[in-house]
Amino acid sequence: MLPTSEYDRFADIYQVWTDTAASTQDNLAFYVDAYINETGPVVELGVGDGRIAVAAAARGRSVIGVDLSGAMLERCRLRAEDAGVLDRLTLINADFRSFHLEAPAALIALPYHSLGHLVTLDDKRRAIANVFSQLRPGGHFVFDDFLMTPMVMDHMRRVQLRAEYRSATGADTLLWVTSLVDEASQSLRVVTWEDELDTEGALARRRYRRLSLSWLDPSQARALLIDAGFAIESCYGDFARTPFSDATAHEQVWIARRPA
Ligand SMILES: C[S@@+](CC[C@H](N)C(=O)[O-])C[C@H]1O[C@@H](n2cnc3c(N)ncnc32)[C@H](O)[C@@H]1O
Structure with missing residues (x-):
């Protein structure tokens, strides 16, 4: 049985929340680009109300969306229907730590600090190991986390x-x-x-x-990725792909690859 989701009680204000958040315009453009530039199956973990997935679907990209919250998935379905792209979305009600795909993914994304909803290092480790297992060799895992200062x-x-x-x-x-x-x-x-x-x-x-x-410190994020078997391709300090540096970074944006 799935654990209950705090987002079931948050879903009706989620759009106001993201419309007024500092980084949502930048992370939207970053993830939509990543999805549409990938030719194989793309999965968004914590797809939420489809803010990113529906924008990518409107540009022709099919996306598999995974989320624990039934209320958020329903918002996503409605948003996709309104945009006329419901046929490009496959929605799965599942947990980051245990979701299972019918076919291995080329890209699994976990946007907008959402790994942070797993609050223990053990749960984050389980989720990252599960992501690894659901990617095809050579496939990418892309996620961001707070850079807490x-x-x-x-x-x-x-x-x-x-x-x-x-x-x-x-x-x-x-x-x-x-x-x-x-x-x-x-x-x-x-x-x-x-x-x-x-x-x-x-x-x-x-x-x-x-x-x-x-949140994770960058050194913890790096260690979790390496321990799970990932090769780290990049860590950016923002969504404009500026290489991470303590002096200038606002975010930690990780691009990891399951080795071929
Ligand atoms: C910050 S929202 C991000 C939504 C969307 N990706 C975006 O960028 O607007 C986090 C989402 O992750 C989902 N979520 C939180 N914990 C989860 C878990 N353990 N497994 C699956 N989904 C989870 C929530 O229900 C919520 O929809």
Whole structure:
């Protein structure tokens, strides 16, 4: 049986979340390019609402999307239907650690810090070993992770007004976010809340949601990839493919290959 997913309770605000996030435009272009430049089977782990997969499908690329959350997969299905590309998506409700493909993939991508949803090193190790087993020899694994610095931690700990929008029911809504960051365990708890306001601007309803995340240091990411048998082709410090350097990097973007 699959574990329950925190994203089942996050799915209805996911699009506002990504529309207002700092790195989503850059990571979208990076992953869409990677998918459409690959000729063999492409898999996106944690496909979510299809933000990336549907954009790639709209450019002619078939994508297999894997996700633990039934609610996120349903959003993905609807998005693909709206874009007229549902026939280019195969959606699988499964876990990163145990998904199984009918045929080995040429490219498996895990975008937008999503490996971080597995909060222990053991679970990350299991997921990476599973990715290795589901790739064809010579196939690529591409993923990104947070590059956590004291400045990023400070920023995450602040209460931030993330968006101002009309909810699905037409309510005037403010979306807020902050995070509990635990440096010692390299984990964080993202806490969001939406305030729905009445016509006077008074609080009519507040709803909280939480997500568990974690991060790897670059040295840990490298060790996990090597231990699983991957050859590391590149590590970039951003989605413009700038080679990783401590001084300039904002992200860690890894390109690993299952040796032929
Ligand atoms: C940050 S979202 C990324 C969605 C999409 N790739 C994007 O870039 O917008 C993370 C996604 O990973 C999924 N996810 C989290 N843990 C998972 C797991 N253990 N197995 C499969 N999917 C998981 C969530 O349900 C969610 O849809």
